[in-house]
Every structure is written in structure tokens, then in C-alpha cells.
Amino acid sequence: MIDRYSRQISFIEIGEEGQKRLGGSSVAIIGCGGLGSIIATSLVRAGVGRVKIIDRDFLEYHNLHRQILYDEDDVGNHSPKAVAAERHLKKVNSLVKVEGIVADVNHRNIEGLVSGVDLILDASDNFETRFLINDTCLKHKIPWVYGGVVGSYGMSMNIIPGETPCLRCVYHRPPAGNMTSICERVGIIGPAPVITGSLQAVEALKILIGAEGINLDLLITDVWKGTFHRIKISPWKECPSCHGK
Numbered sequence: 295m296i297d298r299y300s301r302q303i304s305f306i307e308i309g310e311e312g313q314k315r316l317g318g319s320s321v322a323i324i325g326c327g328g329l330g331s332i333i334a335t336s337l338v339r340a341g342v343g344r345v346k347i348i349d350r351d352f353l354e355y356h357n358l359h360r361q362i363l364y365d366e367d368d369v370g371n372h373s374p375k376a377v378a379a380e381r382h383l384k385k386v387n388s389l390v391k392v393e394g395i396v397a398d399v400n401h402r403n404i405e406g407l408v409s410g411v412d413l414i415l416d417a418s419d420n421f422e423t424r425f426l427i428n429d430t431c432l433k434h435k436i437p438w439v440y441g442g443v444v445g446s447y448g449m450s451m452n453i454i455p456g457e458t459p460c461l462r463c464v465y466h467r468p469p470a471g472n473m474t475s476i477c478e479r480v481g482i483i484g485p486a487p488v489i490t491g492s493l494q495a496v497e498a499l500k501i502l503i504g505a506e507g508i509n510l511d512l513l514i515t516d517v518w519k520g521t522f523h524r525i526k527i528s529p530w531k532e533c534p535s536c537h538g539k
């Protein structure tokens with residue numbers, strides 16, 4: 295086991311203690327498309343003890359250019375993404391307890407689905423789900439990492455209940471427009487979720503091991519232009535989520 299993680303343990307910010315903490319950690323990844331593919335593979339390879347992957351969709355050919363966890367057989371078999379992800383990731387690292395759950399996350403099931411996890415990663419494709427994750431995490435004091443991608447843009451932000459502003463502090467309400475149809479119209483290129491999901495995965499590692507210096511800004515990257523911006527977010531004084539409503 296030490297040999298498997300030796301290069302990561304040599305990285306001084308993680309070390310043996312950090313590796314032990316990762317092994318004792320449990321995360322839920324909500325959505326397993328482009329972002330979820332890279333987040334799940336990063337965290338399973340890094341040795342996070344339990345990785346729960348929740349997704350409702352079945353694979354289609356137009357997923358394959360960016361959803362790097364899957365192959366043509368998964369599309370041919372009409373596999374649910376959560377099932378295919380579990381199958382592939384168990385072959386990557388048999389030490390990790392990987393659990394794929396085919397479910398549509400909603401207000402009735404989310405608390406049961408994320409019960410007991412140390413961290414939630416948002417790899418969903420719509421703001422209704424993100425606002426639900428936000429409120430659930432604030433209620434149960436679970437840290438989460440927001441992520442979203444469209445075109446060549448990606449955004450990510452860490453939300454630590456009681457310490458940082460929340461997603462509702464940023465957007466106040468879900469932006470208008472259906473993200474799926476926006477994605478169809480504007481398109482998306484494969485490297486955008488790979489870069490954004492990687493940024494989310496590294497913040498996940500930092501949060502799970504209790505590292506100092508987690509990122510407190512909203513990160514915006516445009517992989518086509520090669521630009522990277524940080525935006526400081528202030529708490530919204532009237533935020534209903536932050537005030538427990």
C-alpha cells in the first residue's frame with residue numbers, strides 16, 4: 295500500500311499522515327459526467343477510502359469526447375454512468391470502496407445519499423441540484439466543492455459551512471436557463487472539465503487532510519484562452535441559506 299502511494303506520500307504537504315487521513319475519508323460525488331470522471335478517477339487513485347458516485351444518466355456517444363472514465367463498450371451496453379464508473383474504478387484501485395448509485399438527486403433523497411460523508415463534490419449539470427447540495431451541506435455542516443463547466447469555461451469554489459460564503463451568497467438564486475440546453479447550444483470541449491475537475495480534486499485532497507491554504511475564492515478558468523481568474527466572494531448579509539432558513 296505504501297508503495298502504491300509512495301510518490302504522493304513523498305509530496306511533503308500530504309506525507310504519511312495525510313495519506314492515512316485520505317484512507318479514512320469518505321466522499322460523495324454528485325454527477326459523473328465530464329467533471330465527475332476526472333474527480334472520481336483522481337480521488338480513487340489518491341486512495342480516498344470511500345467514494346460514492348451518484349448519477350442518473352445512461353451513456354451516449356456524445357459523452358465520450360469529454361467523459362474520460364468511459365468507453366464505447368459502456369455506450370454499447372447502455373450502461374448507467376454510475377455503474378460503469380464503479381466497474382472501471384474498482385479495477386483502478388481495489389483498496390477503495392467505490393459505490394455507484396443510479397439515482398436522480400432530489401430534496402427527498404439527498405440527505406440519505408450523503409449521510410456520513412466528509413465532503414461532497416459537485417459534478418452536476420444544473421443549478422437546482424447545486425442549490426440543493428448547498429442547503430443540505432449548510433444544514434449538516436458538510437464541506438463541498440462547487441464545479442461547473444460550459445464551452446471552454448470552468449468555475450469552482452470551496453464552500454465550508456460556517457467559514458466561507460455559500461453558493462447562494464454568490465448567485466442569490468439559480469440562474470435562468472436550462473444548463474443542458476445551454477450546453478447543447480454553446481457546446482463544451484474536453485479539456486474544460488478535465489482542468490476544472492482537477493482543481494476540484496486537489497481542493498478535495500486539501501480539505502480531507504486538513505491542509506492549510508484551501509482556496510477561498512471563486513476560480514474561473516478559460517482553457518481556450520489560457521486564462522485563470524480568482525474572484526473574492528463576500529458573504530451576502532441576507533443569505534437565507536447562511537442564516538439557516
Ligand SMILES: [Zn+2]
Nearest residue numbers: 460463533536
Ligand atoms: Zn450564503
